[in-house]
Amino acid sequence: MDGTLAIIGTGRIGEALLRGLLVSSWLRPEQVVCTDASADRCEEVATAHGVQATTDNRSAIQAADVVLIALKPQVLVEVIGKVSDAFDPAQTVISVAAGITTSTIQDTIEGEVPVVRVMTNTPVQVDEAMSVLSGGTHAKDRDLDVAEEILRHVGQVIRMDEVHLDAVTALSGSGPAYFFLLAEAMIDAGILLGLPRDVSTQLIVQTMVGSAKMLRDTGRHPVELREMVTSPGGTTISAIRTLESARVRAAFLDAIEAAKLRSEALARGE
Numbered sequence: 001m002d003g004t005l006a007i008i009g010t011g012r013i014g015e016a017l018l019r020g021l022l023v024s025s026w027l028r029p030e031q032v033v034c035t036d037a038s039a040d041r042c043e044e045v046a047t048a049h050g051v052q053a054t055t056d057n058r059s060a061i062q063a064a065d066v067v068l069i070a071l072k073p074q075v076l077v078e079v080i081g082k083v084s085d086a087f088d089p090a091q092t093v094i095s096v097a098a099g100i101t102t103s104t105i106q107d108t109i110e111g112e113v114p115v116v117r118v119m120t121n122t123p124v125q126v127d128e129a130m131s132v133l134s135g136g137t138h139a140k141d142r143d144l145d146v147a148e149e150i151l152r153h154v155g156q157v158i159r160m161d162e163v164h165l166d167a168v169t170a171l172s173g174s175g176p177a178y179f180f181l182l183a184e185a186m187i188d189a190g191i192l193l194g195l196p197r198d199v200s201t202q203l204i205v206q207t208m209v210g211s212a213k214m215l216r217d218t219g220r221h222p223v224e225l226r227e228m229v230t231s232p233g234g235t236t237i238s239a240i241r242t243l244e245s246a247r248v249r250a251a252f253l254d255a256i257e258a259a260k261l262r263s264e265a266l267a268r269g270e
Contacts, residue, residue, distance in 0.1 A: 102136030
């Protein structure tokens with residue numbers, strides 16, 4: 001990358017993106033300026049990554065060609081509103097704040113600044129994120145290209161119209177929590193059956209990793225892969241019948257729909 005990247009808010013997601021970009025050599029530490037409300041946190045980030053870090057959002061924004069906003073959704077409008085005149089239409093502004101629309105950000109900052117909204121998820125911390133991006137009113141293809149290039153260093157990226165991002169939030173944004181809950185339940189089941197916790201954990205984690213790779217790499221439908229494991233009259237079909245009797249599939253559908261509705265409510269400020 002040519003130019004300077006400002007990361008406004010260097011929490012878990014902001015720092016994960018920073019680390020991924022530096023490790024990939026897509027940009028050098030001297031091309032980055034990070035901000036945080038805490039001076040101690042700024043010192044920590046600067047020491048860990050060799051970048052400039054400051055509590056001064058205005059100076060960071062004014063020095064940047066690309067501004068990555070990684071603030072918590074509940075403080076974004078307030079924080080950005082205080083430096084609304086620091087942005088420039090020549091910049092690309094990328095927001096990874098969940099539930100905050102491009103129109104909200106555009107209404108907060110001055111000028112026709114290109115804004116790209118990104119919904120990513122916590123596997124960004126291990127460079128396996130699933131990110132979906134949408135452009136605002138003033139965003140051009142070059143702005144979407146910049147955002148996509150950044151996110152590709154920490155996982156996979158697709159582009160969609162912003163109208164779909166509440167569904168994306170419910171599915172992949174919240175998705176890791178569903179898998180962690182399932183893993184927790186299966187590990188507890190192993191303990192119930194007499195296995196040590198560490199053994200049960202290793203069995204379930206590797207089974208989930210291997211199963212996910214099969215889904216990704218074979219391109220086969222989940223039903224086809226499940227049927228490969230499900231022998232007539234065997235143990236797996238007995239377990240599947242119990243899960244179906246408990247309406248586990250319906251519970252997932254209801255849960256993900258509830259997450260989408262909550263995402264829509266948050267976008268309305270409720």
